[in-house]
Amino acid sequence: MTSLRPLSSAAGAAVAAALVLVAAAPAPAQDADARQAAIDEVEALGGTVHDMSMTLWEYAETALEEQQSSDHLVRHLEEAGFEVEEGVAGMPTAFVAEWTRGSGGPKVGILAEYDALPGVGNAPVPERQPREDGVASGHGCGHNLFGAGSVTAGIALKRTMEEQGIDGTVRVYGTPAEETLIGKVYMAREGLFDDLDAALVWHPSTDTGVSNSTSLAMNNFRVSFSGQAAHGASDPWNGRSALDAVELTTHGINLMREHVRPTARIHYVVENGGDVPNVVPEQAGIWGFVRDTARSSVDAHYEWIENIARGAARGTRTEAEVTMVTGVHATLLNRPLQEAVQANLERVGTPDYPQSFHRFAEEMQAGLEIEQEGLDTEIEPLEDEPGAGGGGSTDVAEVSRITPTVSFSVTSAPAGVPWHSWATSAAHGRDGAVLAAETAAKVMAATGADLLTSPELREEARSFFEEAMGDEEYESPLPPGQEPPVGGGE
Numbered sequence: 001m002t003s004l005r006p007l008s009s010a011a012g013a014a015v016a017a018a019l020v021l022v023a024a025a026p027a028p029a030q031d032a033d034a035r036q037a038a039i040d041e042v043e044a045l046g047g048t049v050h051d052m053s054m055t056l057w058e059y060a061e062t063a064l065e066e067q068q069s070s071d072h073l074v075r076h077l078e079e080a081g082f083e084v085e086e087g088v089a090g091m092p093t094a095f096v097a098e099w100t101r102g103s104g105g106p107k108v109g110i111l112a113e114y115d116a117l118p119g120v121g122n123a124p125v126p127e128r129q130p131r132e133d134g135v136a137s138g139h140g141c142g143h144n145l146f147g148a149g150s151v152t153a154g155i156a157l158k159r160t161m162e163e164q165g166i167d168g169t170v171r172v173y174g175t176p177a178e179e180t181l182i183g184k185v186y187m188a189r190e191g192l193f194d195d196l197d198a199a200l201v202w203h204p205s206t207d208t209g210v211s212n213s214t215s216l217a218m219n220n221f222r223v224s225f226s227g228q229a230a231h232g233a234s235d236p237w238n239g240r241s242a243l244d245a246v247e248l249t250t251h252g253i254n255l256m257r258e259h260v261r262p263t264a265r266i267h268y269v270v271e272n273g274g275d276v277p278n279v280v281p282e283q284a285g286i287w288g289f290v291r292d293t294a295r296s297s298v299d300a301h302y303e304w305i306e307n308i309a310r311g312a313a314r315g316t317r318t319e320a321e322v323t324m325v326t327g328v329h330a331t332l333l334n335r336p337l338q339e340a341v342q343a344n345l346e347r348v349g350t351p352d353y354p355q356s357f358h359r360f361a362e363e364m365q366a367g368l369e370i371e372q373e374g375l376d377t378e379i380e381p382l383e384d385e386p387g388a389g390g391g392g393s394t395d396v397a398e399v400s401r402i403t404p405t406v407s408f409s410v411t412s413a414p415a416g417v418p419w420h421s422w423a424t425s426a427a428h429g430r431d432g433a434v435l436a437a438e439t440a441a442k443v444m445a446a447t448g449a450d451l452l453t454s455p456e457l458r459e460e461a462r463s464f465f466e467e468a469m470g471d472e473e474y475e476s477p478l479p480p481g482q483e484p485p486v487g488g489g490e
């Protein structure tokens, strides 16, 4: 908007002529029209969201292996007119798809995930039954729906902008390897989210509502020890046991627990404890997670664990190597965006799931011997105060500390079933679950339209973000120079 100033009559005539031209171009729509148009566009893309949801479910590719899934989503975005850059931030399965009208701003980002989980694959039936095609991995977290819903939202928002004459940029981020907390961490370090006005994200779930609790900051790390092999009985004095160092390290961590605040969580597995008892283990190691409500606490606990490992190495005359695999912050909530999404969730409503999906839910619950409450079709109210954080961590947190970000869930699986399991993998391959992705796409496209047409909403979200961040600047938790673990694994 330009400000009005007194004009000379000649300038006035020129402006009047320009105004006639402006009036001939499509005028920016009112919020409500743009929002409704976005919802209608998603409705018209029903076939697209179904195709993407089911195709990704069939592929069920795990973290950083999601090549076919990523290609499939990219193809849909390119066909819809997006410019796509693939292989961003050093990950072949990461992409950024962009479409712009006008001078570029404002910019709305929509995050898409598509990685599956190893070992939880299941046929789309209410009992444990391996898939006929032998694929052992499965969409137990519903990222097939996540990717499909987010891409559909991006396409619908682009069509709305064209149709309603709304300027701005819509970007769909293909963020791989969420389950291993990799994708967005490296994309954030690359600065790919820096110029966004806001980021929108959803997640399949057993309920529907706006996320109103934060997640835990976390470091994912490995400690490995190298010693000296020797015969366990004939010359153990020549050996230096890497396993002894592991035992001292885990004992040290367990003593440390008493002296950290109750918000901290530390858990580990012994990945390698040697091969046979009659060889002093030359190599041994643990894989661990350390979490807390604040990034600074995680840094402090991590440093303590490093000291424990170095002490263990000295005491056992072995060598320690501590490697940080990845790390994340705690999620920053954004109240103005939460309220905007809540209003759109209530406008759109929960899906009208088919009877077959309700029956599927009850049969699964009966088989699992849990309450047969079917599908949760209520929308959770948005409480004034954020809830106590769940125990988990997410790499969406990185984005939330770079730009105002909001997340919500839509029911995609029966109430009370175990998440990240065969049961949720089965549910997410059903037609009924696709309606969750469609509903999420409507809510994201509508909120995207709100953001593009309302400078007030963008400003409120930005000032809430700035106040919450204070003088903190986003800093990647990754060690400088660390590359994403693609090719050959870790």
Ligand SMILES: [Zn+2]
Residues within 6 Å of the ligand: 141, 142, 143, 178, 203
């Ligand atoms: Zn997930």
